[in-house]
Amino acid sequence: MAKTTLHTLLEMKQTGEKFTCLTSYDATQAHMVSSQGTDIILVGDSLGMVVQGRDSTVPVTMDDMVYHTRCVARGNTDAMIMADIPFMACATIEQTYTNATALMQAGAEVIKLEGGRWLCDTVKGLSERGVPTCLHLGLTPQSVSMLGGYKVQGRDEESANRMIEDAIMLANAGANIILLECVPTPLAREITRAVSVPVIGIGAGPDTDGQVLVVYDMLGMTHGRKPRFVKDFMAEAGTPAEAVAQFVADVKSGAFPAPEHGFSK
Ligand code: KIV
Ligand code: NA
Secondary structure, three states: OOOHHHHHHHHHHOOOOOEEEEOOOHHHHHHHHHHHOOOOOEOOHHOOOOOOOOOOOOOOOOOHHHHHHHHHHHHHHOOOOOOOOOOOOOOOOOHHHHHHHHHHHOOOEEEEEEHHHHHHHHHHHHHHHOEEEEEEEEEOOOHHHHHHHOOOOOOHHHHHHHHHHHHHHHHHHHHOEEEEEEHHHHHHHHHHHHHHHHHHEEEEOOOEEEEEEEHHOOOOOOOOOOOOOOOOOOOOOOOHHHHHHHHHHHHHHOOOOOOHEEEEE
16 A cells, blocks of 8 residues: 555545544554554544543643654554644643654654644644644543533534534644544534545544544454444454454445444434
8 A cells, every 4th residue: 555645635535535544552553554554543642541541531641642653653554643632732832833743753744633723823833834733623532521521512503513613714724634523423524525624533424534443442342331433343353454454444335434323413
């Protein structure tokens, strides 16, 4: 496979070919995920929960993110590497520049930030300085205390409209990718059509340009309550690599996500 770039993703959006993203936290996962054709690896701050065993992503530090991004970069074949800016590490623009530098120098090619229009100046500044961004909207886990739990977002008209505006404003500011988490399928479809940049979904239905899952979730390794949008691809696979290959094939064919993985309203 050829190296995935922002250009590849934009082309896929334009031609309607779905792209794939999986999280990885170490070199072995990164190699498995990328060698099976996954387009993007996300070094997600979900590592706070699935690697470190914490209750939320809030305790994750920049040092954690840099360490795991380095590990992933060593194992990657030709996926595009995206890494999360953790909780409060983009509170000011200056701080974001410093932290984005650390992630890019650790091997990230895109940095992901949680938040809406208040990040427009940050996104514009990063873009001008050569740092591509992905903006995470909808359920933003770093704000779990503010949101009052892990809930579907954008269910009422006011919050839906606000999310559409956020996506448009951030794309206009220079965001290269929008990521939607736990958003009703019709709203995700509308946002995907409203912006010219690629949109990745998790729990956002089948109509976003790409799909992302947490690697442990799709390998059936996560204990406790399983979110509705998760599918265990190990159930019918012989090896983890086969499960990843099936995820890639099912996203490309439109078989995943099925209606039961999404939220109608
Ligand atoms: O940290 C993460 O894994 C994420 C995905 C769930 C999108 O942000
Ligand atoms: Na994250």
